[in-house]
Amino acid sequence: MELMGKERDRLAQRSVRFVGLAGAVIALLCMLLGGGVEPSSWVATGPGWLLLALALTAIERSGSVAWPIVGLLGGTAVLVALLIVEPLPLGEGVAVGVAALAGGAMPAFALVLAAGAGRAVVLGLATVSSVVLVELLTGGATLLTPYSVAVGLGWLMFAILGYWLRVSLLRITGRIESIGRAYRAERQASEREAQRRQNARLLHDTVLASLTLLAHSGHGVNADAMRSQAGDDARLLRQLKTSSVPDSAVTILNAAEPVDETPLGHTLESVKQRFGRMGLQVNWHGSARLLLPAEVLDAFLRAISECLENVRRHAGVPEAHVTISDDEHVVRAMIMDQGVGFDQALVDEGRLGLKESVVARLQEVGGSSRLFSAPGSGTTVVLEVPKS
Amino acid sequence: MSLGIDETTLTGIGGRTGVGRRRVRTRSTIAARRVHSAGVGSASPIVLAAILCGVQVFFGVAVLVANWSAHPLPLLAAAAWAVLLFAEATLAVIVSYNGERLPTGLFVFFLTALGVAVLLDLVSIWSVEDIGGYASASIGAGFALLLTIAQRRRREIVIAIAVLGVALLAAILLTTPLTAATLPSQLIALCLACLPAAIGLYVVGGFRAIVQRALDRVLVQSTIAGPRLAFGMLASEELARLDAAAEELLESVADGRRPLPLDAASASRAATIATELRLHLLDGRKQSWLYHAVSESEVLGPTVRLSDPHTLAGLLDQHQRDGLLTAVWLLSSELQRSGISISLGPVRPQPPGAPQDRRKLVPIVIEVEGSSRGGVDPATWDELSKVGTFHDSVKQQVLRVEIECWVADPAEA
Numbered sequence: 001m002e003l004m005g006k007e008r009d010r011l012a013q014r015s016v017r018f019v020g021l022a023g024a025v026i027a028l029l030c031m032l033l034g035g036g037v038e039p040s041s042w043v044a045t046g047p048g049w050l051l052l053a054l055a056l057t058a059i060e061r062s063g064s065v066a067w068p069i070v071g072l073l074g075g076t077a078v079l080v081a082l083l084i085v086e087p088l089p090l091g092e093g094v095a096v097g098v099a100a101l102a103g104g105a106m107p108a109f110a111l112v113l114a115a116g117a118g119r120a121v122v123l124g125l126a127t128v129s130s131v132v133l134v135e136l137l138t139g140g141a142t143l144l145t146p147y148s149v150a151v152g153l154g155w156l157m158f159a160i161l162g163y164w165l166r167v168s169l170l171r172i173t174g175r176i177e178s179i180g181r182a183y184r185a186e187r188q189a190s191e192r193e194a195q196r197r198q199n200a201r202l203l204h205d206t207v208l209a210s211l212t213l214l215a216h217s218g219h220g221v222n223a224d225a226m227r228s229q230a231g232d233d234a235r236l237l238r239q240l241k242t243s244s245v246p247d248s249a250v251t252i253l254n255a256a257e258p259v260d261e262t263p264l265g266h267t268l269e270s271v272k273q274r275f276g277r278m279g280l281q282v283n284w285h286g287s288a289r290l291l292l293p294a295e296v297l298d299a300f301l302r303a304i305s306e307c308l309e310n311v312r313r314h315a316g317v318p319e320a321h322v323t324i325s326d327d328e329h330v331v332r333a334m335i336m337d338q339g340v341g342f343d344q345a346l347v348d349e350g351r352l353g354l355k356e357s358v359v360a361r362l363q364e365v366g367g368s369s370r371l372f373s374a375p376g377s378g379t380t381v382v383l384e385v386p387k388s
Numbered sequence: 389m390s391l392g393i394d395e396t397t398l399t400g401i402g403g404r405t406g407v408g409r410r411r412v413r414t415r416s417t418i419a420a421r422r423v424h425s426a427g428v429g430s431a432s433p434i435v436l437a438a439i440l441c442g443v444q445v446f447f448g449v450a451v452l453v454a455n456w457s458a459h460p461l462p463l464l465a466a467a468a469w470a471v472l473l474f475a476e477a478t479l480a481v482i483v484s485y486n487g488e489r490l491p492t493g494l495f496v497f498f499l500t501a502l503g504v505a506v507l508l509d510l511v512s513i514w515s516v517e518d519i520g521g522y523a524s525a526s527i528g529a530g531f532a533l534l535l536t537i538a539q540r541r542r543r544e545i546v547i548a549i550a551v552l553g554v555a556l557l558a559a560i561l562l563t564t565p566l567t568a569a570t571l572p573s574q575l576i577a578l579c580l581a582c583l584p585a586a587i588g589l590y591v592v593g594g595f596r597a598i599v600q601r602a603l604d605r606v607l608v609q610s611t612i613a614g615p616r617l618a619f620g621m622l623a624s625e626e627l628a629r630l631d632a633a634a635e636e637l638l639e640s641v642a643d644g645r646r647p648l649p650l651d652a653a654s655a656s657r658a659a660t661i662a663t664e665l666r667l668h669l670l671d672g673r674k675q676s677w678l679y680h681a682v683s684e685s686e687v688l689g690p691t692v693r694l695s696d697p698h699t700l701a702g703l704l705d706q707h708q709r710d711g712l713l714t715a716v717w718l719l720s721s722e723l724q725r726s727g728i729s730i731s732l733g734p735v736r737p738q739p740p741g742a743p744q745d746r747r748k749l750v751p752i753v754i755e756v757e758g759s760s761r762g763g764v765d766p767a768t769w770d771e772l773s774k775v776g777t778f779h780d781s782v783k784q785q786v787l788r789v790e791i792e793c794w795v796a797d798p799a800e801a
Contacts, residue, residue: 003602003605003714004602006765006767007602007721008598011594011595018587018590019587026575029572029575030571030575033568033575034569034571035568036568091569092569092572093568093569093573096572096573096575096576097572099576100576146454149450150447153443153446153447156443157443157444160436160439160443161591165591165595168595169595169598172599172602173602176599176602176603176606177606179603179606180607180609183606183607183610186621187611187614190619190625191615191618191624193624193628194623197628197631198619198627198668204665207634207638208662208665208666210638211634211637211638211658211659211661211662211665212658212659212662214637214641214658215655215658215662216655217649217650217652217654218648218649218650223648223649226641226648227641228642230638230641230642231638231639231642233638234635234638234639237631237634241628241632241635
């Protein structure tokens with residue numbers, strides 16, 4: 001937030017230049033147009049004007065208190081020179097110009113002086129001296145001419161503006177910081193949500209499969225089966241939306257009773273139904289409770305699903321068994337079929353449809369897969385993932 | 389860039405049911421916060437304006453009273469002040485009870501009242517042939533515009549100032565003989581009527597810009613606490629949106645609202661959603677915090693080009709990230725119109741004989757066009773030294789900073 005303070009100071013400095021130069025130009029114009037200034041006055045006030053112009057130009061790039069002091073000394077020098085050279089009280093035109101200088105151009109510096117005790121002293125001194133000088137320049141018989149009052153009020157207004165610039169930004173800083181905290185929380189939540197949705201790969205796999213079928217208008221698929229699958233997928237998506245399971249929490253699954261009310265239970269049931277519709281009966285066995293982080297669980301179930309797809313395509317039997325068990329360290333799934341089997345020596349594992357990405361993902365979460373098969377005696381795949 | 393892909397594919401299904409609109413809403417929530425931020429900055433200007441107006445009213449009325457006997461129609465001038473004060477009081481009360489908002493109807497009423505006050509004031513002094521010397525409520529009307537600066541658009545205020553200035557100028561030209569004696573006070577009167585609101589616009593405009601940038605900065609700053617790679621603020625909303633679109637489609641198939649086989653439009657919608665969903669599920673969609681910081685920021689976005697093909701920015705620790713981001717921020721705010729390019733990597737191998745301390749060297753190069761070393765905020769160098777040791781050079785108006793940034797080796801982490 002110190003950056004903000006810096007930008008505020010720069011804004012104040014820019015404003016001093018804008019207001020101060022405008023005031024100085026107006027003051028000069030008034031004195032020129034109003035006539036009545038002795039030529040010798042221009043010589044006497046010249047250095048003061050130059051100092052003022054220099055300070056007003058330089059202040060944009062520098063926050064040093066030296067520039068306001070130089071500028072104010074310059075302005076004061078102009079007033080003092082007029083006091084010495086001009087016949088008093090000043091004529092109306094010149095008096096107006098003096099008021100513009102002392103009540104417009106010089107108070108512009110108040111924008112950077114309403115801060116801290118040291119600067120406030122400079123501010124106070126400058127205010128008093130310019131009011132007194134203008135009073136001496138314009139005052140006749142009466143005390144307090146409109147000019148000197150206007151000059152005092154000019155100083156007052158710019159001091160208020162400078163103070164406001166300083167204080168209100170401090171006040172806002174607090175609010176912006178709390179908005180910043182809200183941003184951080186929102187970003188974290190958004191990140192978790194994206195991760196959770198992306199982790200739900202098994203779900204997205206089945207959704208993508210359905211969408212792909214629908215992209216071909218659903219031709220070649222039994223309409224009832226298609227509708228029922230679409231209904232399942234829509235329900236899963238709805239559950240993903242409302243699920244309060246955060247990514248780091250542990251998902252509990254009782255494999256013996258797959259259809260419980262967790263999204264995961266539905267996912268398992270949905271896997272079963274999907275294969276059922278495609279002609280493969282999947283039987284779940286085992287009563288182990290799966291206590292796995294969501295990410296591991298997803299990789300695990302995806303691998304199981306991929307193995308079942310393999311059985312459906314190659315085994316030539318209408319039934320597969322999935323047994324889930326666990327021990328202290330790992331959760332294990334055994335996918336068995338009594339199908340045709342194959343000679344492991346002859347078939348490259350890579351061709352088995354156990355997609356590399358799935359194996360890789362399983363390995364990514366610290367899991368492993370093993371495959372046992374022989375011609376005529378079915379196939380067994382063992383998948384293991386660590387519990388923690 | 390991946391962001392480009394989904395921008396184009398998204399237009400494929402925008403315009404039909406909710407899909408396209410949802411995205412707009414995503415943007416607009418950020419926009420809403422930014423608009424709300426304008427409220428953050430405008431809370432107190434009206435109090436300030438009221439104080440400044442009060443000071444001016446005090447002076448204006450005092451001068452009128454002092455000149456009462458010399459004034460041709462003092463009662464009319466007093467009536468002008470009465471109208472002005474009534475308008476100011478009404479505005480101040482309603483605005484402060486209305487959550488700092490100034491509805492257009494009230495604004496128009498206020499301007500009309502100001503117009504009436506100016507008219508009464510000018511009519512009352514028409515005969516004296518010295519508008520500048522006698523104008524009082526007319527100048528008060530110029531100060532009164534201060535009350536509306538924080539609540540209304542800049543353009544509206546500028547027009548109001550211009551109308552007031554032209555009215556005064558016309559009155560001066562029509563009635564006042566311009567001589568050396570009268571000219572200065574005419575000039576001052578014009579400036580006193582028009583300059584306060586102009587200065588107010590200048591200051592409040594700058595103030596708003598600061599608040600806006602500070603908000604942009606806290607938004608960007610929130611990226612540095614992120615993991616090495618992240619999806620970014622918009623990704624989860626987009627994924628949720630796609631899931632919702634898929635859900636809607638599948639549901640309508642399930643309950644028969646869309647009969648099978650699907651018509652061509654629905655089929656192509658299914659294909660589009662599937663394609664986008666696949667794109668969104670790819671791991672490669674994750675980007676480094678620096679990418680998100682640059683793409684989400686309104687300050688950095690237009691000026692900074694980031695080249696980080698191996699997302700090495702993610703390896704920087706929080707202290708380094710903070711330094712890099714702040715330095716780039718300072719550079720871009722200092723030199724708003726020039727381009728800044730940041731490139732990271734490739735990772736350099738450990739020099740032979742270097743201690744094997746499990747760290748890697750990521751070279752970072754920042755190039756700033758149209759800049760010299762002197763034009764850079766000195767704080768930038770402090771921030772850069774948080775990132776690593778650096779050296780800078782200027783060649784053909786391009787400032788080039790090379791940083792040697794040591795990071796923990798991700799393979800060892």
